[in-house]
Amino acid sequence: MKKVQELIAPVALVLATALVALAVSSALQTYFLDTLLKVSIVVALYVFIGNSGVLSFGHISFVALGAWTAGVLTVPASQRAAIMPGLAGFLSHATVGNVVSLLLAALAGLVFAFVAGLPLMRLSGLAAGIATFGVLEIVNNVLRYYDTIGPGLNAFSSVPETTGIWQAAVGALICVVVAFAYQRSRFGRQLRATREDPAAASAAGISIYRQRLVAFAVSGALAGLAGGLYVHMLPIEIDSLYLDLTFITLAMLVVGGSVSLLGAVVGALAVGGLDSFLSAAENGVDLLGWHLDLPTGTAVLAVGALMALVLIARPSGLTGGRELSLGRLKR
Amino acid sequence: MTLAFLNISWQTLADALSLGGIYALMAVGIGLVFGVLRLVNFAYGQLVMAGAYAIAYASVWGWPTWAGIVLCFAVVVALSAAMDRLVFRPLRTQSPAVMLVATFAIAFLMQSIAILSFGQLGTIASSMGSLNQPWDIGGVAFRKIAIVSVVVAVVCLVLLQLLLTRTSVGLHMRAAAMDFATARMLGVRADRVIGVAVLVSALLAAVSALMLTARNPQVTPIFGLDDTIIVLAGVVLGGLTRPIPATLGGFTIGFASGILGGALPTNQSQYLPTFLFAAVILVLLVRPNGLFTRGVGSVERL
Numbered sequence: 001m002k003k004v005q006e007l008i009a010p011v012a013l014v015l016a017t018a019l020v021a022l023a024v025s026s027a028l029q030t031y032f033l034d035t036l037l038k039v040s041i042v043v044a045l046y047v048f049i050g051n052s053g054v055l056s057f058g059h060i061s062f063v064a065l066g067a068w069t070a071g072v073l074t075v076p077a078s079q080r081a082a083i084m085p086g087l088a089g090f091l092s093h094a095t096v097g098n099v100v101s102l103l104l105a106a107l108a109g110l111v112f113a114f115v116a117g118l119p120l121m122r123l124s125g126l127a128a129g130i131a132t133f134g135v136l137e138i139v140n141n142v143l144r145y146y147d148t149i150g151p152g153l154n155a156f157s158s159v160p161e162t163t164g165i166w167q168a169a170v171g172a173l174i175c176v177v178v179a180f181a182y183q184r185s186r187f188g189r190q191l192r193a194t195r196e197d198p199a200a201a202s203a204a205g206i207s208i209y210r211q212r213l214v215a216f217a218v219s220g221a222l223a224g225l226a227g228g229l230y231v232h233m234l235p236i237e238i239d240s241l242y243l244d245l246t247f248i249t250l251a252m253l254v255v256g257g258s259v260s261l262l263g264a265v266v267g268a269l270a271v272g273g274l275d276s277f278l279s280a281a282e283n284g285v286d287l288l289g290w291h292l293d294l295p296t297g298t299a300v301l302a303v304g305a306l307m308a309l310v311l312i313a314r315p316s317g318l319t320g321g322r323e324l325s326l327g328r329l330k331r
Numbered sequence: 332m333t334l335a336f337l338n339i340s341w342q343t344l345a346d347a348l349s350l351g352g353i354y355a356l357m358a359v360g361i362g363l364v365f366g367v368l369r370l371v372n373f374a375y376g377q378l379v380m381a382g383a384y385a386i387a388y389a390s391v392w393g394w395p396t397w398a399g400i401v402l403c404f405a406v407v408v409a410l411s412a413a414m415d416r417l418v419f420r421p422l423r424t425q426s427p428a429v430m431l432v433a434t435f436a437i438a439f440l441m442q443s444i445a446i447l448s449f450g451q452l453g454t455i456a457s458s459m460g461s462l463n464q465p466w467d468i469g470g471v472a473f474r475k476i477a478i479v480s481v482v483v484a485v486v487c488l489v490l491l492q493l494l495l496t497r498t499s500v501g502l503h504m505r506a507a508a509m510d511f512a513t514a515r516m517l518g519v520r521a522d523r524v525i526g527v528a529v530l531v532s533a534l535l536a537a538v539s540a541l542m543l544t545a546r547n548p549q550v551t552p553i554f555g556l557d558d559t560i561i562v563l564a565g566v567v568l569g570g571l572t573r574p575i576p577a578t579l580g581g582f583t584i585g586f587a588s589g590i591l592g593g594a595l596p597t598n599q600s601q602y603l604p605t606f607l608f609a610a611v612i613l614v615l616l617v618r619p620n621g622l623f624t625r626g627v628g629s630v631e632r633l
Contacts, residue, residue: 130615
């Protein structure tokens with residue numbers, strides 16, 4: 001159980017972010033909220049990509065499905081016909097509470113990832129990358145135009161905005177703890193073994209297919225949960241759950257260091273923090289007596305450049321793919 | 332005048348052929364770089380976008396068409412060389428996943444530069460507009476660009492095939508694509524081979540930019556992005572490691588999306604990406620190494 005120490009650093013980082021968020025003005029708080037949410041998504045990505053070493057571009061589709069599930073079921077029934085006139089069947093009236101909607105979002109992510117994974121986990125390398133990209137394209141395309149199951153192109157307005165700092169922090173902590181429990185379980189260990197040496201792992205009796213499928217489903221559940229948290233934070237629309245989010249979350253994972261949980265959290269917080277700071281500076285901020293006012297668009301540019309730079313200079317990420325434990329600190 | 336079955340008109344067919352031709356050029360451009368560098372260049376679409384902006388601004392400044400074309404080639408080749416020098420070279424030894432995410436970052440960066448400097452709304456590339464006029468052949472009006480792009484694609488592909496099979500640098504490129512380490516030991520100069528592959532791939536991107544702006548003169552920061560995503564799927568579908576399977580994959584997916592876009596009724600054609608990517612996933616499940624690869628090739632072990 002000594003290894004439980006490794007959980008301390010990621011949990012502390014999330015808690016510290018949440019505590020700082022409580023201290024700042026409500027205008028700045030939205031940035032912290034957004035960053036905490038990114039932590040959930042990146043940790044979900046990490047569970048599959050980090051442990052298996054297989055790239056997936058499909059996870060944002062699980063986030064989108066989670067958002068759709070939680071969003072549709074929590075818009076008050078009286079307003080549903082006005083916002084989403086196309087809804088059919090039980091979707092047009094069934095209503096659930098906040099927590100239940102989040103659980104259902106996670107369930108939607110879990111079931112969809114499992115079903116999609118059944119065929120897809122037979123692939124690896126580039127074929128897997130393109131096939132998971134295909135899943136993203138298909139889900140995005142269907143949610144965008146099929147308004148029988150959601151708002152289609154419209155934004156998710158009237159969803160109760162329950163994701164404040166606490167809900168976002170608790171969600172991120174759940175993701176971190178589940179990811180940690182998974183990677184310490186025999187499933188996680190077996191999958192990591194297949195990542196390091198597929199031939200040796202399968203010679204030792206590990207089914208690569210089955211282990212990848214388990215990880216895909218677990219990370220699908222976490223991504224679905226993150227989607228539920230997202231839709232309860234602001235009125236999102238389908239375009240914000242597509243390529244840009246896929247790119248930024250993948251880049252966060254790689255920048256932090258894709259093979260450690262700490263790397264996922266550090267990457268999300270570092271890139272999210274920089275992005276938030278520059279976005280705030282575009283509207284003008286006061287920092288240590290200086291007034292900083294950057295031209296619009298600086299944030300996107302700087303974040304993109306930083307990512308390219310980190311990837312070139314330190315491809316194993318900021319943490320170098322290591323966890324932090326007390327033993328390491330003493331040494 | 333229509334092909335009675337499937338309700339496909341000759342115009343749709345010509346359009347699908349031309350889209351297939353352009354996608355084939357982009358596919359072979361991506362495939363060539365993959366061959367020597369084992370790098371999937373997601374930023375290829377942004378090279379096309381930059382070329383399209385060059386044409387658009389040349390026509391806004393009132394330059395003659397030929398000058399716009401020259402500018403397009405110059406911009407794309409310069410950017411491509413910079414990309415190779417600043418990004419591909421330092422990352423050459425990294426895993427394909429890191430390189431792919433890095434090109435993702437470059438794509439994102441170039442797109443945000445375009446948004447910052449040219450705005451979201453886009454610019455019209457009017458100089459290629461004359462190619463969008465109809466052309467009457469045997470009583471059927473075709474868009475000129477449909478014919479022109481098929482011809483240009485065929486010419487480019489024949490030239491490329493000659494380069495690869497009849498010149499020594501082409502031979503070196505094919506050797507490097509088969510086995511880079513062994514090719515180097517046998518005296519193939521790595522930087523030269525990679526340089527030529529990047530250059531040829533940039534020329535193909537510039538040609539694709541010209542053809543695409545003729546089809547759709549509205550140049551925006553996301554110009555060519557959707558095309559690149561589809562082409563990437565097509566390249567993997569066909570088989571990445573050799574030029575001919577990659578070309579066929581690009582052509583197939585362009586042709587298929589052209590035909591489907593024309594044949595599906597309007598209320599279903601919005602689901603075109605769903606059909607297309609479902610087909611891609613199905614093919615990959617059956618033939619993970621690509622549709623047009625022969626034998627075992629480079630089998631992914633396990």
